[in-house]
Amino acid sequence: MKTIAIDTSLPSGSVAALDGERVAEVRFAPAQAHARRIAAALAEAAAELGWGVADADLVAVNRGPGSFTGLRVGIAAAKGIAWAGGMKIVGVSGFEVIGASVGGEASIEVVYDAGRGDLFAATLHPSAIAPTGWQTEGGELVPIATWVARVPAGATLAGPGLDLDAVAALVAARGDLRPVAGAARLPSAAMAGRLGLRLLAAGASGSAAELAPDYLRPSYAQENGAGPSR
Numbered sequence: 001m002k003t004i005a006i007d008t009s010l011p012s013g014s015v016a017a018l019d020g021e022r023v024a025e026v027r028f029a030p031a032q033a034h035a036r037r038i039a040a041a042l043a044e045a046a047a048e049l050g051w052g053v054a055d056a057d058l059v060a061v062n063r064g065p066g067s068f069t070g071l072r073v074g075i076a077a078a079k080g081i082a083w084a085g086g087m088k089i090v091g092v093s094g095f096e097v098i099g100a101s102v103g104g105e106a107s108i109e110v111v112y113d114a115g116r117g118d119l120f121a122a123t124l125h126p127s128a129i130a131p132t133g134w135q136t137e138g139g140e141l142v143p144i145a146t147w148v149a150r151v152p153a154g155a156t157l158a159g160p161g162l163d164l165d166a167v168a169a170l171v172a173a174r175g176d177l178r179p180v181a182g183a184a185r186l187p188s189a190a191m192a193g194r195l196g197l198r199l200l201a202a203g204a205s206g207s208a209a210e211l212a213p214d215y216l217r218p219s220y221a222q223e224n225g226a227g228p229s230r
Helices: 035-048 066-083 094-102 144-150 165-174 187-202
Strands: 003-007 013-019 022-028 057-064 088-093 108-115 118-126 134-143 156-158
Touching: 003 066, 003 187, 013 035, 013 118, 013 187, 022 035, 022 187, 035 066, 057 066, 057 094, 066 088, 088 094, 088 118, 088 187, 094 118, 094 134, 094 156, 094 187, 108 134, 118 144, 134 144, 144 165
Parallel strands: 003 057, 057 088, 108 156
Antiparallel strands: 003 013, 013 022, 108 118, 118 134
C-alpha cells in the first residue's frame, strides 16, 4: 500500500513515502517552517519511489505529543491531502513511534520538552497484542528534577526531552540510567508511516474527522479556564 507520512511534532520534522519495503524520507532543519516545506518535501519523497502524492492510498501523521503550531500544520496538511485524494488517514502516537524506533524488550521512559521547566512524560511497555508493538502508560506534565529523580534505576530513556541541557546533566549525574543515543530517541515520519500501516491493518478507522492532536500542555487560555481542551 502506497503511504505518505508526516511528522511535524518537533521544531524539526520529516515526511516520508513508503511502498512495501521501500522508504524515502525528507527531513526538515529546525529553521525551516513546516508549512512551507511539507508539500514540496512530500512530492520529493514520493517521486523518489516513482509515484506522486496523489497516488497514495494512506496518509499517516504523528498526532503528538507536540507543539500547538507544529501539530496543527501537520495534521491539517494530512487531512487536506486525504480529503482531496479520497485516501485513508491514520494518526499515530509519537510515543509509540519512538518506542518502535528504539525497539527491544524493555520498557522505555520517554520525555518531551513541555517548556516552563516541565517534561511531558510517559512509560512505554512492549506489547504483543498492540498493533504498534507498544502500549503507552501515563502521559503527564512533571518538573524536570522530579522526573529524573523518580525514574527507576537502569531504565532506558528516550525522547526529545533528553536533549535539554538540564535533563542531560541530571541524567548523567545519576549514572544508573540508559539514555538512547542518536536519531532513535526522536520521532520520524518513516516510522509513523510503518505504524500507520499496522494500525490500519488492525482496524483503525482511517477517518479524518476523528483525528485530533495530542498537545504537550493546555494553552494559556485553557489553563485559565477559557476555551475548549482542543
